[in-house]
Amino acid sequence: MQANRSYITTARIQPARQTKLHSVLRTVWRFRAFYIMLLPGVIYFIIFRYFPMYGVIIAFKDFSIMDGITGSAWANPWYKHFQDFYQSPYFSQLLTNTLLISCYKLIFGTFPPILLALLLNECRIRWLKSIVQTFTYLPHFLSWVIIFGILLTLLSQNGGLVNRLIVDAGGQSIPFLTSTDYFRSILVGSEVWQNLGWGAIIYLAAMASIDPTLYEAAKVDGASRLRMIWHISLPGIQSIIVLLFILKLGHLLDAGFDQIYILYNIQVYPVADILDTWVYRTGLQQLNFSLASAVGLFKSLIGLILVLGANRLAKKWGGGIW
Amino acid sequence: MVKSLDDKIFNGIVYVILGICGLAAILPMLYVISVSITPFGEVLRNGGFILFPREITFTAYRTLLTESNIPKAFQITVLITVIGTAVNLILTGLMAYPLSRKNLPARKFFLLMIVFTLLFSGGIIPTYLVVKSMGLLDSIWAMILPNAVWSFNVLIMKSFFEGLPEELFESARMDGAKEFRILLQIVIPLSIPVLLTVGLFYLVGHWNEFFQAIFYVTDRTLFPLQVIVREILMQSQQPLENAENMMPTQTMQMASVMIASLPIIVIYPFLQKHFTKGMLLGSIKG
Numbered sequence: 001m002q003a004n005r006s007y008i009t010t011a012r013i014q015p016a017r018q019t020k021l022h023s024v025l026r027t028v029w030r031f032r033a034f035y036i037m038l039l040p041g042v043i044y045f046i047i048f049r050y051f052p053m054y055g056v057i058i059a060f061k062d063f064s065i066m067d068g069i070t071g072s073a074w075a076n077p078w079y080k081h082f083q084d085f086y087q088s089p090y091f092s093q094l095l096t097n098t099l100l101i102s103c104y105k106l107i108f109g110t111f112p113p114i115l116l117a118l119l120l121n122e123c124r125i126r127w128l129k130s131i132v133q134t135f136t137y138l139p140h141f142l143s144w145v146i147i148f149g150i151l152l153t154l155l156s157q158n159g160g161l162v163n164r165l166i167v168d169a170g171g172q173s174i175p176f177l178t179s180t181d182y183f184r185s186i187l188v189g190s191e192v193w194q195n196l197g198w199g200a201i202i203y204l205a206a207m208a209s210i211d212p213t214l215y216e217a218a219k220v221d222g223a224s225r226l227r228m229i230w231h232i233s234l235p236g237i238q239s240i241i242v243l244l245f246i247l248k249l250g251h252l253l254d255a256g257f258d259q260i261y262i263l264y265n266i267q268v269y270p271v272a273d274i275l276d277t278w279v280y281r282t283g284l285q286q287l288n289f290s291l292a293s294a295v296g297l298f299k300s301l302i303g304l305i306l307v308l309g310a311n312r313l314a315k316k317w318g319g320g321i322w
Numbered sequence: 323m324v325k326s327l328d329d330k331i332f333n334g335i336v337y338v339i340l341g342i343c344g345l346a347a348i349l350p351m352l353y354v355i356s357v358s359i360t361p362f363g364e365v366l367r368n369g370g371f372i373l374f375p376r377e378i379t380f381t382a383y384r385t386l387l388t389e390s391n392i393p394k395a396f397q398i399t400v401l402i403t404v405i406g407t408a409v410n411l412i413l414t415g416l417m418a419y420p421l422s423r424k425n426l427p428a429r430k431f432f433l434l435m436i437v438f439t440l441l442f443s444g445g446i447i448p449t450y451l452v453v454k455s456m457g458l459l460d461s462i463w464a465m466i467l468p469n470a471v472w473s474f475n476v477l478i479m480k481s482f483f484e485g486l487p488e489e490l491f492e493s494a495r496m497d498g499a500k501e502f503r504i505l506l507q508i509v510i511p512l513s514i515p516v517l518l519t520v521g522l523f524y525l526v527g528h529w530n531e532f533f534q535a536i537f538y539v540t541d542r543t544l545f546p547l548q549v550i551v552r553e554i555l556m557q558s559q560q561p562l563e564n565a566e567n568m569m570p571t572q573t574m575q576m577a578s579v580m581i582a583s584l585p586i587i588v589i590y591p592f593l594q595k596h597f598t599k600g601m602l603l604g605s606i607k608g
Contacts, residue, residue: 040413
């Protein structure tokens with residue numbers, strides 16, 4: 001009797017289910033060409049982007065290469081590696097360096113491109129404008145290795161241009177690239193140099209969309225060029241300035257792994273070692289996978305919160321990244 | 323229109339500052355070129371300050387091209403750049419086109435899958451373990467596959483495709499064209515600008531390849547150009563005892579820097595327009 005009843009109920013439900021499944025299958029079939037196109041990309045994302053997200057569980061294990069990700073034993077207690085990091089002397093040093101370098105870059109990197117964009121916008125000689133644009137955009141495409149080469153020839157202690165000039169003038173040569181006093185300034189300076197022109201592009205585009213009648217009206221009223229910049233150009237790009245600033249806040253923990261790894265050396269670790277460089281050295285050079293993953297995860301999670309927070313803030317200013 | 327004196331002064335200041343910016347951007351590169359083609363003795367004699375060398379020599383280049391790892395590394399880099407950019411464009415285009423069709427079921431899910439990777443990543447170590455378990459370590463593919471699709475480029479391409487007129491697709495479908503044919507014969511020819519822009523970003527990325535090489539490759543014969551150039555540059559960090567036999571000299575180092583950056587500098591002026599366009603496309607919210 002019992003069996004009989006359940007048979008009846010399933011029989012009643014089945015047609016409905018079947019048509020639902022059927023219609024889903026039919027839609028998928030109708031769009032099959034699209035799904036086939038998506039397939040290689042989706043496989044890529046699963047393997048190279050989502051498997052690592054699963055692999056991050058080794059932060060909670062005592063990972064050994066022999067046992068693999070699933071075979072390794074869980075850490076005891078589960079937060080062992082996080083605790084190790086928190087209690088190590090590196091914790092405050094790395095966090096300080098990361099945040100300081102990031103903030104310096106944020107502060108000193110924001111205004112030069114705005115200034116350049118304003119000046120380009122005021123430039124009435126077309127060829128000068130396009131040459132300056134061509135020249136200042138170029139550094140963006142040079143790799144950090146190339147920029148390291150340029151810095152060496154300008155600043156290295158033996159044979160760098162600046163030091164030769166100092167020595168010729170009777171001074172003492174300065175170890176710019178290996179001194180803890182100068183290294184952060186070099187990081188910030190080279191980043192500003194690299195991104196000066198490229199950063200200006202977006203402000204220039206924003207200024208191009210300012211209503212030209214505003215400038216004409218101001219001119220009729222006898223406003224000076226400086227006043228027009230202050231009262232028309234700047235307010236016109238104000239929202240984009242704030243927006244970009246907020247979005248950059250979201251990446252506060254990305255102090256620039258590429259740049260720092262290529263430029264730094266053991267003498268400047270105390271001021272230049274950031275979370276990312278430490279994770280790389282601890283993980284891939286000293287093969288301390290679990291500890292490095294824990295620190296990486298710590299950084300990713302805080303980064304996620306920062307990006308989401310920044311984006312929420314940005315939405316209030318009229319637009320996020322999605 | 324009569325220009326007032328104030329206006330002239332203002333213009334003057336603007337042009338001077340712009341000139342300084344332009345020179346500041348390009349002079350370091352010119353200096354690198356000069357050093358690379360000046361005999362090292364000459365560099366030292368002039369206190370190092372040379373912009374227009376009086377004596378020119380290409381010995382440094384000749385030595386690098388015949389007696390160093392540079393030619394091999396150059397080949398590897400060209401190989402990575404060509405194969406890598408092709409793989410990138412194919413995968414990115416194949417993802418972007420279906421995602422630009424608003425009526426695709428589960429479109430939101432796939433988009434979220436892509437956008438989420440912009441927000442969170444497993445990090446260096448777990449990614450290394452994946453590459454290792456795929457058996458890709460110490461191969462060309464380790465420098466191509468782990469970054470085969472940049473999420474951001476998919477979004478750029480997708481928003482470009484969305485701007486193509488829908489009627490074109492409809493009429494093609496009416497004529498019985500299959501989606502793959504529409505992609506090949508209608509979408510791609512209409513999307514040359516965005517393909518060029520995205521392709522260039524990938525290309526520059528591969529040319530400047532450094533990190534995937536040091537993460538995943540230990541075989542020296544597979545090192546790309548940037549890694550070799552950095553090695554040459556690092557050798558100067560050690561204090562030099564006898565400047566005469568200093569090998570590689572600064573000349574040599576700068577020549578290697580030039581070899582690694584020349585292709586980018588040569589293509590750059592012709593393609594600047596497309597790069598700039600990409601920057602602006604990228605700022606359109608996905």
